[in-house]
Amino acid sequence: MKKYVYSFKEGKVNMKDLLGGKGANLAEMTNIGLPVPPGFTITTEACNEYYEKGRQLWSELNDQIHEQLAGLEKLTGKTFGGGENPLLVSVRSGAKFSMPGMMDTILNLGLNDETVKTVVKVTNNKRFAMDSYRRFIQMFSDVVMEIPKSKFERVLDEVKEEKGAKFDTDLTAEDLEEVVAKFKALYKEVKGEDFPQDSKAQLLHAVTAVFRSWNNERAIIYRQLNNIPGSLGTAVNIQSMVFGNMGDDCGTGVAFTRDPGTGEAKMLGEFLMNAQGEDVVAGIRTPLTIDKLMEINKEVYDQFMEVSTLLENHYRDMQDIEFTIEKGKLFMLQTRNGKRTAAAALRTAVEFVEEGKISKEEAVMRVEPAQLDQLLHPTFEATALKNAKSIAKGLPASPGAASGAVYFTAEDAVHAAKKGEKVILVRLETSPEDLEGMIEAQGILTARGGRTSHAAVVARGMGKCCVAGCEELKVYEEQKKFVIAGKEYKEGDYISLDGSTGNVYEGTLATAIPELSGHFGTLMAWADEVRRLKVRTNADTPRDAAQAIKFGAEGIGLCRTEHMFFEEDRIAAVREMILADTLEERKVALEKLIPYQRQDFIGIFEAMEDRPVTVRLLDPPLHEFLPHADEDIAELAKTMGVTFEELKVRVDSLHEFNPMLGHRGCRLAVTYPEIAEMQTRAIIEAAIDVKKNKGIDVHPEIMIPLVGDVKELSFLKEIVTKLADSIIAESGIELNYMYGTMIEVPRGAVTADEIAKDAQFFSFGTNDLTQMTYGFSRDDAGKFIKDYLEKGVFEQDPFQTLDQNGVGKLVQMAADLGRATRPDIKLGICGEHGGDPASIEFCHKVGLSYVSCSPFRVPIARLAAAQATLKEKLGGGYSQK
């Protein structure tokens, strides 16, 4: 028979999968001899079976629960639901990963009309007994029977008013007895039956309620936010109650063994005497700091400090501890690794090494890579946030915090910014034409688009705060205003954006820029010692490149050339090129672009020095470079000296039904090889220039986008390498460059063996590969991905974390096929996933050479890459959470 229930004595800390974090830790503490109230844990497997069985308990499980209950009665010498000395228990959830406050808890279970009387007798404390009973009735009714808590609170308030009591503690035992009676009456009124008296039945109800709460809405959302799979299930801990509210020699508290905000090695704890745990959290009475305990009960204080140190040393990590003092006796209710800020995570990790408690490698595993983001971007000051009113919430598209005056066009934004104003660019959605405005803005707010929309991608590249897809926002770009919930905001009005939460605030909020501590540098250096994957950056400008190098980038994995095309001084030539009628006209226009492109690359090559730079040839469909509104077309027509109609027809002829699946990528170069020639010339001439004039050994890598068939690559190879080689030969300088491709089309992946014949490197473009493998575009998927996540069809957004099962299978296949043809092929990833820790771990496993991500994610990638190496080395012995 399968074992579904473990007593604390039977568990261990490494059984978190089965017993949940809380259960495993209670077991561990029990077994190292700490004063833990005895109890038992129902496994996560039982939870999953509960769902499989159509949300029902079953006799095997019930039997095991009752058996353990009997054991518990024996151990405590108490009787559950009756007897001389009634056993009261708590029923708490406890998943593998801590989900504080997300699921349900029931305390004081075991009380009923009969046992409450016995408790009065045994404790000689009627007030305590009645207080516990009324709490239990409310909690059970709320959690198990789904009677709104507010109904009970109203009753309690009425009694308090009647009695002239300000706090709950002002009520007497008799008052509380009255409350109990009224609560039971309320229950009967709502449910049409008496409040149940069978404690064993209540216990099973409570277990069911905890199981059920695994899939309540806030738990689901929490899991989505924290990438916790819904398939894990929760364990249930049933533990004999100890009471901090039985009198003044009782109390309860929580403590962190080090400061979770800064990481300083100093205990941070709070407690309340004569209180239950929830009172500390609820904040009705102000708790005391832990050092005050010394004055109240030195013995308990000393014991607690000793146990805390013991726990920290045992777990070799900062602990978050809950304790209760019952009649002067200390009980440990919970310990877990404490949640901490990024700064604290860094400091504790480094100091634990310095204290000789953990190894450098363990320290590297201790810091959550994604958390580093906090350290790299400005945030709003906590005090400012306290009083701020969020007027809308969008997607947290690019972290950071910014305040500024709203502007609705890139042009207006640039204009205002040049005058020294701080600007927030607000758009329905951004397009490459908005680039200048985005550069000048403090932050970007869009009504449409997801976390991988243009606005989001570009903003992250710049390390600039962005809130995207804010659906409550109605943007009227022409009238230069937006409306949220009926309220209008006009050009020049101030708002603030929090790109880490997606919140939009009215007015200006104070921001703080965290400084990078020495601990950061120390830990990153340790990470660099460990990792195998190289970390490059996606950067299109010398400025971005320089920023990325500061963060430790070892090359550019993706330099997009199209953003360069939008700058004011060259867009005219670009448009001339697109609208050219003949090859000759097109070549004339391209000739004008060469000096600009060459200068772009000179700047980037100089910034990157001898690090490799992968330049992707022109990728987006040409219509992206043309205006689409009639008035803009009219204006351009005037500039170009053609009629509106002529230009309009031309613009329309470039329209595409599905631009994502249209005339773009290498398809442009196949039909217009002269564009590829212009870009090749610019890249190679720039490289020669920098090598000649600065003596830098430049390593350009020319990358052909969107290849699905090796013949595309061969066709362009003939053109690109022939030209490059002839320019190099003429220059008399030795220059090594590479020719390769992106793998971002499923066909490219499945025929990678053929493609590798003509590619010296592959760079996985997992944004597009995800779009095409799933068959949905990131711009349109917003409409249903939320539904998919809510209905459990998706566990994660595949644009955020690489879908290893599907997209990853293609990546793996392409890597294998590529290496089969060309064993020394260089493999990298330049999609957004290159900055996502889980995806980086996958890239490590597949054996890529490098990941490439936006400059501000480079440190995250370095750390994640190190952790991937360590996990592999240690066979998953370390855990991040």
Place this chain on the structure above:
Amino acid sequence: MKKYVYSFKEGKVNMKDLLGGKGANLAEMTNIGLPVPPGFTITTEACNEYYEKGRQLWSELNDQIHEQLAGLEKLTGKTFGGGENPLLVSVRSGAKFSMPGMMDTILNLGLNDETVKTVVKVTNNKRFAMDSYRRFIQMFSDVVMEIPKSKFERVLDEVKEEKGAKFDTDLTAEDLEEVVAKFKALYKEVKGEDFPQDSKAQLLHAVTAVFRSWNNERAIIYRQLNNIPGSLGTAVNIQSMVFGNMGDDCGTGVAFTRDPGTGEAKMLGEFLMNAQGEDVVAGIRTPLTIDKLMEINKEVYDQFMEVSTLLENHYRDMQDIEFTIEKGKLFMLQTRNGKRTAAAALRTAVEFVEEGKISKEEAVMRVEPAQLDQLLHPTFEATALKNAKSIAKGLPASPGAASGAVYFTAEDAVHAAKKGEKVILVRLETSPEDLEGMIEAQGILTARGGRTSHAAVVARGMGKCCVAGCEELKVYEEQKKFVIAGKEYKEGDYISLDGSTGNVYEGTLATAIPELSGHFGTLMAWADEVRRLKVRTNADTPRDAAQAIKFGAEGIGLCRTEHMFFEEDRIAAVREMILADTLEERKVALEKLIPYQRQDFIGIFEAMEDRPVTVRLLDPPLHEFLPHADEDIAELAKTMGVTFEELKVRVDSLHEFNPMLGHRGCRLAVTYPEIAEMQTRAIIEAAIDVKKNKGIDVHPEIMIPLVGDVKELSFLKEIVTKLADSIIAESGIELNYMYGTMIEVPRGAVTADEIAKDAQFFSFGTNDLTQMTYGFSRDDAGKFIKDYLEKGVFEQDPFQTLDQNGVGKLVQMAADLGRATRPDIKLGICGEHGGDPASIEFCHKVGLSYVSCSPFRVPIARLAAAQATLKEKLGGGYSQK
């Protein structure tokens, strides 16, 4: 050393890959002892090496040519380029598959100023010698030196005028000597040097010219049209000349051993005395029918008839023969399997069996499946076409021929058709809203879209003529006119469309509807005996279903439900459903649709009887059902009783950047399960109704589109099967239905093992799978696919013929993974490729259970499926061409 050149004695008929069709047949005829002028063949491999070497001959090849030339001199006792008895040769192309007239030929090579004199002496026929020389100079100058032929013709015309000669044959030997002198002068004037005199050098030049002509424009286009890979290359045949123009005892002709138009077993031949082959083809003199040869030279006639019969029996197929009579002696210059019409192909195949010359299986292999299309659709009468002027050419999107008055909206077309007018619907592009108009029209003409555009797909489904993507056409829908090359055509003007060629004609042309002969039925029955693959049809209406059954369909592989949504009586409810604000409102609207949908399915189930019917749940994005033009929105708003602004906002909110990658397919059903419920109810209730009332054992198969993750399928399975099972249980009737999915998203293919857990069948939607695997949409790919084909990047349009290398790899993978999970999984294909013979062969190899195609392609699919079986059985021993 590699052998590049084979004498005719060294070759064989099965060496077509290496020697080309002509070379292999000349070798075969030589070896069976027929009178073939001796010669040799340069291999197709040499042609390919010529291109690999940068379009140059090389010494090894030259040496082998010279060696064979020496052998030829020895065999004929003549000397090449000089001597007492000059050897003259022809140089002709000859690819594996016949490409008549596409490549270059040079005759009389070996003539120069010296040998021409010897020829005068040897033949004692100066006129012949001079005539041959002037022909050679012109041909060599044109083909090898690229001097336009017209320049020479002008000179010839001048001489003829001067001499008062009407025909070339009116010119005397001296006149022709003058022509030769003038031709040489012309050559010198253009080239700046004398006409070359070294015959051996000329020969190598001529070989080069033939190689080069493999990639001339018309050859490339011909190959594209006929799916002949460019990688095959051409062979070159060098053969000693025989002359049909040396006097009245000479002649030349061509003959088919049976009538290539009807297949009747009666020789069809023509010849001219005292003429060269080109004269027969050129049509300057009217040739005589072959029976006249009996009167002129009975001996030769008898010999020819004997040889013809011998050849037909040897090749066991109808032969297309070229022959020459030189001084009363018969020479065979070429034999090949004769090209024939579909009707002739059927008749000859069946009659060869009846004559005991081939087996039924060979007969099945003899008919090109695609050719059957000719028999199933109306065509223009040949005489009508002769005088017709094509005003534009689009893509041949759906075969057939139609004339009618042009109308520009579906509404106008329906209106005119209801009045009895024959109508051609002309649109920029069609959308599902045009369906009624398409049904009423004789043919459809669109300016945009490819062969898999909406117009093309729907028209093919209806067996209706369609010319799509006619780029020369400028359509002004609002002004109800179109313009071609500056000429305006207005509503009501008559045009004619040829859907098999893409030609558009002015006015009305007479059409003929071929009747299906008994031979058709016979051959199809033989095909059915052989094939393993089942053939289903894609049909959305009882009418289409009935048509398909007539053509032999064994079930419906794809019944799209969305077309039903557009019909006038239900589109209002559909729109109400889409625009509903709440679930309740949506359910009310869906309730209105149920009776219609149920009736649709009743009609289809009745038509299909006990054959399986796969019904695909709603697939297209919802905005396709809404109007987009402001005026239409305004009208709908009025009908719906909402303001224009409200409706406009709603319509806009459904806009998608890439509808192909948007909220469609099963994603609709996941977000709106009530739609899937309505459709399930309609399908199951209809099936029960038909079973109850007609006693038909209906086999519905419910198909979920666009599945990429098994969880989508499981989520919907819960909803669909639960509802279906409860309806069936309530009915008290036994009904078997299946639940399955389309595999049309790459992720669906790579995770097919998981998906098969919840799918009883897979249907490969290779249209979408091709789009997503390549990452280009069929609507947008038109812009570059032509370029890709021209530049040799693609050998075939992957939307026409399944890309086995890439898309096919995913199909194979999905089939294998699916069977691994569920060994009895039913596998089919319902993309357009299901009607393409090459793709059908692939489906057979992969082991699918059935293919499904539009009704009019069902016979093609039956035949192709049979051929696939035979090819597999015989290991490729039969060849189609």
